[in-house]
Amino acid sequence: MIQNTIINEKWLREFSPIPLNYNMKELHNYIKLAETIWVEPVIGHTLYETLLNEVADNDLSDANSTALVEAIYPYLAFAVAYEALPMVWAHISEVGITKGKSDNSDSLDLKDMTYVQQHLRTQVEARKDYCKKWLCEHYEYYPNLDCCGCGCSCCGEVNGRLNNPNKFQQLYRGRRKCTDLK
Secondary structure (H helix, E strand, C coil): CCCCCCCCHHHHHHHCCCCCCCCHHHHHHHHHHHHHHHHHHHHCHHHHHHHHHHHHHCCCCHHHHHHHHHHHHHHHHHHHHHHHHHHHHCEEECCEEECCCCCCCCECCHHHHHHHHHHHHHHHHHHHHHHHHHHHHCHHHCCCCCCCCCCCCCCCCCCCCCCCCCCCHHHHCCCCCCCCCC
C-alpha cells in the first residue's frame, strides 16, 4: 500500500543523517509514522493536510514550498531516521537481533544503541524547536497553521513551551530505564 507523504526520497537523502548510498526503500515504512508522530502535532492537522494535498498534486505554493525546505524537511528527515533506527541498525533473524545483515554479525550492544538513539532524539527535538520557531516567525503566510502554543505572537500565549517534548512520543514508546553508559 502506497501512502501519500510530504517528503520524497530526494529530500530525505538531502536532509537525513543516513548515508547517501543507503537503500532508502528500507525507510519508506517509517516516513508516514514519523509524519504522524512528529510533524502533524507541530504544524497542525489542517496545514499538514494542505501540504499533503499540494505535494500529491505537485502544485506547491511558494510559501508552502519554502516552509517544507527551510523548516519541515530537515525536521522530518531526522524524525524518520530516529523512528527507523532500531530496524535500520539491527537485523532480526532466526538467531536473534544482530548489528549487521548476516547471522554471523556481532550481537546488538544496548549501550551503543541507546547512545545513538538519544543523540538522534536530541537532534529531532532541536529541529522541532527550529521548525516551530520558523513557522511562528512566518505565520502570516500560513493561515492553516494551528496555534502551536509556544508563546509567540502567532498563538499569543504567555508561557513559552518550545522545549517541551513531544507528548505523543510516550504513546509509541515504553518508559526509558536508566542505562549506565560506562
